[in-house]
Amino acid sequence: MADTPQDGAGQYSPQLWKKVVDAGRYGIMLVAAEPADNPIIYVNPAFVKMTGYPEQEVVGKGYQFLLGEDRYQPVLQELCAALREQRECRVVLRSYRKDGSLFWNELTLEPVPDEAGAVTHFIGILSDITEHTSYAARLTQLASYDPVTQLPNRLLLESLLKQAVARCRRSGHKIALLLLDLDHFKRINDTLGHSLGDALLQAVATRLTNCLRAGDTLGRLGGDEFVVLLEGWQWNEQVAKVARKIQGALAPGLKLEEQEVFVTASIGISLFPKDGDDGLTLLKNADIALYRAKARGRNEFCFYEAEMNARAIERLAMENDLRHSLDRGELELYYQPQLELLHERTLGVEALLRWRHPKHGLVAPAEFVPLAEESGLIVPIGEWVLRTACAQAKTWQEQGLQPLRMAVNLSVAQFEQPDFTRLVARILSDTGLQPDCLELEITESLLMKDVNTTVAVLRTLKEMGVKLAIDDFGTGYSSLNYLKRLPIDRLKIDRSFVQDISIDPDDAAIALAVIAMAHSMNLRVVAEGVETDAQLSFLRLRDCDEMQGYYFSRPLPAGEAKHWLEEHGRRELRREAPEDRLQTVLLVDDDPGILKLLEQVLRRDGYRVLTAANGRAGLELLTGYAVQVVISDLFMPEMNGVEFLKRVRKLYPGAVRIALSGYGELDDLIAMINECAVFKFLAKPIALDALRDALRQAFLWHELHPLQHRLQ
Numbered sequence: 284m285a286d287t288p289q290d291g292a293g294q295y296s297p298q299l300w301k302k303v304v305d306a307g308r309y310g311i312m313l314v315a316a317e318p319a320d321n322p323i324i325y326v327n328p329a330f331v332k333m334t335g336y337p338e339q340e341v342v343g344k345g346y347q348f349l350l351g352e353d354r355y356q357p358v359l360q361e362l363c364a365a366l367r368e369q370r371e372c373r374v375v376l377r378s379y380r381k382d383g384s385l386f387w388n389e390l391t392l393e394p395v396p397d398e399a400g401a402v403t404h405f406i407g408i409l410s411d412i413t414e415h416t417s418y419a420a421r422l423t424q425l426a427s428y429d430p431v432t433q434l435p436n437r438l439l440l441e442s443l444l445k446q447a448v449a450r451c452r453r454s455g456h457k458i459a460l461l462l463l464d465l466d467h468f469k470r471i472n473d474t475l476g477h478s479l480g481d482a483l484l485q486a487v488a489t490r491l492t493n494c495l496r497a498g499d500t501l502g503r504l505g506g507d508e509f510v511v512l513l514e515g516w517q518w519n520e521q522v523a524k525v526a527r528k529i530q531g532a533l534a535p536g537l538k539l540e541e542q543e544v545f546v547t548a549s550i551g552i553s554l555f556p557k558d559g560d561d562g563l564t565l566l567k568n569a570d571i572a573l574y575r576a577k578a579r580g581r582n583e584f585c586f587y588e589a590e591m592n593a594r595a596i597e598r599l600a601m602e603n604d605l606r607h608s609l610d611r612g613e614l615e616l617y618y619q620p621q622l623e624l625l626h627e628r629t630l631g632v633e634a635l636l637r638w639r640h641p642k643h644g645l646v647a648p649a650e651f652v653p654l655a656e657e658s659g660l661i662v663p664i665g666e667w668v669l670r671t672a673c674a675q676a677k678t679w680q681e682q683g684l685q686p687l688r689m690a691v692n693l694s695v696a697q698f699e700q701p702d703f704t705r706l707v708a709r710i711l712s713d714t715g716l717q718p719d720c721l722e723l724e725i726t727e728s729l730l731m732k733d734v735n736t737t738v739a740v741l742r743t744l745k746e747m748g749v750k751l752a753i754d755d756f757g758t759g760y761s762s763l764n765y766l767k768r769l770p771i772d773r774l775k776i777d778r779s780f781v782q783d784i785s786i787d788p789d790d791a792a793i794a795l796a797v798i799a800m801a802h803s804m805n806l807r808v809v810a811e812g813v814e815t816d817a818q819l820s821f822l823r824l825r826d827c828d829e830m831q832g833y834y835f836s837r838p839l840p841a842g843e844a845k846h847w848l849e850e851h852g853r854r855e856l857r858r859e860a861p862e863d864r865l866q867t868v869l870l871v872d873d874d875p876g877i878l879k880l881l882e883q884v885l886r887r888d889g890y891r892v893l894t895a896a897n898g899r900a901g902l903e904l905l906t907g908y909a910v911q912v913v914i915s916d917l918f919m920p921e922m923n924g925v926e927f928l929k930r931v932r933k934l935y936p937g938a939v940r941i942a943l944s945g946y947g948e949l950d951d952l953i954a955m956i957n958e959c960a961v962f963k964f965l966a967k968p969i970a971l972d973a974l975r976d977a978l979r980q981a982f983l984w985h986e987l988h989p990l991q992h993r994l995q
């Protein structure tokens with residue numbers, strides 16, 4: 284039977300492909316993506332015809348053999364860089380046939396990724412352009428200009444920069460080198476496809492050209508990097524103005540085949556002669572400034588400063604060390620328990636990454652995770668974390684611990700890997716961990732990316748049975764509407780809101796709103812960073828579901844975590860609940876004599892009495908008890924009575940407030956009435972009968988106004 288064009292699955296047969304390749308006019312070679320020498324694996328008959336070498340003499344050799352002795356061709360740099368960076372490139376080379384004769388060939392190199400996206404081969408397409416009538420002109424064009432944007436390429440730019448430096452050295456003029464990098468271009472390119480990516484670069488080139496003056500130089504260094512050279516300016520502010528103008532010119536949306544795309548650029552700026560005496564130094568320093576601009580957030584520009592260099596070198600060394608940290612076994616996971624608030628029962632642990640650096644000791648993730656994210660190293664590191672955490676969870680189960688939820692933090696870059704869900708499935712099956720024992724913690728920043736893709740990936744994970752949580756909730760800007768669409772199980776309230784939850788009404792309000800909202804969407808709420816009794820009581824009274832924090836345990840290495848879990852995992856830790864039905868009054872006064880006296884009197888009257896020597900202590904006590912009446916002195920150091928009662932009013936609107944004062948300034952009295960809405964004001968020295976009277980009325984009032992209790 285003749286070759287059928289397609290099989291049942293719509294695939295072309297390998298034989299047919301070979302025929303197509305063999306019949307082509309262009310020389311084709313397949314090269315292995317091996318960093319050392321990129322050996323040729325296959326060449327087609329057109330290649331054999333073009334070069335005069337039979338296939339068996341070529342296979343196994345590096346393609347450089349075609350260059351004969353002529354090894355110092357400038358474009359080789361570009362070719363080597365493309366191989367190293369695994370990207371496509373087009374170069375024109377002087378090559379030599381088997382008989383030694385010269386031929387000019389245009390080589391287009393394309394990386395070939397495997398299913399997982401790893402580049403395994405390159406395809407090289409050669410065309411013999413020796414006969415081309417205008418080849419000399421074409422060569423100059425190809426060698427000096429970028430084929431996509433028609434702007435000067437790196438080679439030409441470097442030479443233009445060199446000339447500019449020589450010129451300005453003589454004239455005493457200054458040069459500004461602006462290095463521009465499009466933010467998130469890779470993502471745009473991956474989503475839109477390369478041809479739209481090229482169209483985008485062309486549109487950017489046009490916009491840049493239009494906003495520069497005739498004497499300025501614009502070029503494309505490669506990828507998404509552009510360079511602008513400015514001469515004839517005097518003040519840095521003029522350069523800053525150009526940078527702002529460029530950013531302004533790029534801001535409006537671009538229409539590419541019906542899709543609207545928004546591009547922003549980060550810009551690093553170096554100045555001649557201040558930041559370097561030659562072109563290469565200027566480029567290097569602009570690059571350092573660019574890095575800084577990106578670190579500040581996108582769409583920023585930044586001038587180079589000398590001390591950046593030292594930091595850049597340190598950063599580079601750190602990045603280099605980090606690159607080896609995995610092979611050298613320097614990474615470790617610590618585990619921090621997560622508990623249910625109601626019964627203080629352990630439900631799970633969160634895996635937290637640590638780096639045991641040979642020189643710097645144990646390094647916290649805040650110091651290296653951002654670096655790993657910038658460099659892409661977070662992808663292999665994150666995979667290691669996921670695998671190690673899942674394996675650990677399984678091991679603990681096998682050692683007899685109750686099955687726990689293992690929470691693992693994810694970076695955006697990991698999530699954006701095309702086969703991320705498959706990776707999770709593979710790790711679960713390799714380690715044997717049940718999917719519902721794994722929880723992935725994602726951050727709000729991920730939610731601000733491409734909505735549809737994010738939702739689709741999350742749904743797939745959810746269908747696999749994996750649990751999902753949003754970490755550091757409250758620090759980003761995710762819309763509630765959006766949240767509704769996500770298959771999320773848990774929200775983690777960021778530590779920054781928990782820290783002052785018992786004393787700062789604003790933080791408390793945010794936490795309460797998050798809890799209420801989450802519950803209305805059937806999500807559970809985890810409070811992060813619980814350190815004190817007061818925070819714990821506050822959260823418990825307000826229906827927060829789970830918590831995690833130093834109050835129970837710091838993150839521990841695996842061995843210690845196991846001991847902790849064995850000790851605390853099974854039993855419930857909860858102490859006796861406060862006797863909430865007693866009539867309770869809180870007394871706050873910095874005068875210990877008065878505190879003692881009032882406490883004795885009111886105890887005898889049958890009230891439960893809590894005392895505090897200052898406002899902060901008072902607020903902390905309030906978290907743990909149902910208090911109906913608060914009595915506070917007005918004049919106290921640090922937090923005065925007005926401030927204290929104001930906070931009580933916001934945090935516990937149901938608690939009836941009574942103020943005590945020896946001498947009253949009119950201003951304070953007005954504030955007390957307007958801002959603290961006090962129920963009664965008692966003058967010192969206190970008449971005990973008046974106090975008893977006031978208290979009775981206060982409790983009665985409290986009982987008669989149940990609506991006021993809704994936040995308690």
Ligand code: C2E
Pocket residue numbers: 619634635636647648649652661665668692693694724754755778811812813814831832833834838
């Ligand atoms: P996170 O996921 O919000 O983790 C909680 C952080 O709060 C941890 O810091 C933990 O040690 C700390 N913490 C917990 N309880 C308390 C407390 O009561 N008081 C205080 N002051 N801190 C508490 P850590 O381990 O330094 O991790 C910092 C961040 O680094 C994590 O924040 C997470 O965003 C990131 N990270 C950690 N491990 C990984 C990882 O494997 N992959 C990725 N992508 N990021 C990770």
Ligand code: MG
Pocket residue numbers: 633692724754
């Ligand atoms: Mg986390």
Ligand code: MG
Pocket residue numbers: 754755775777778811
């Ligand atoms: Mg967090």
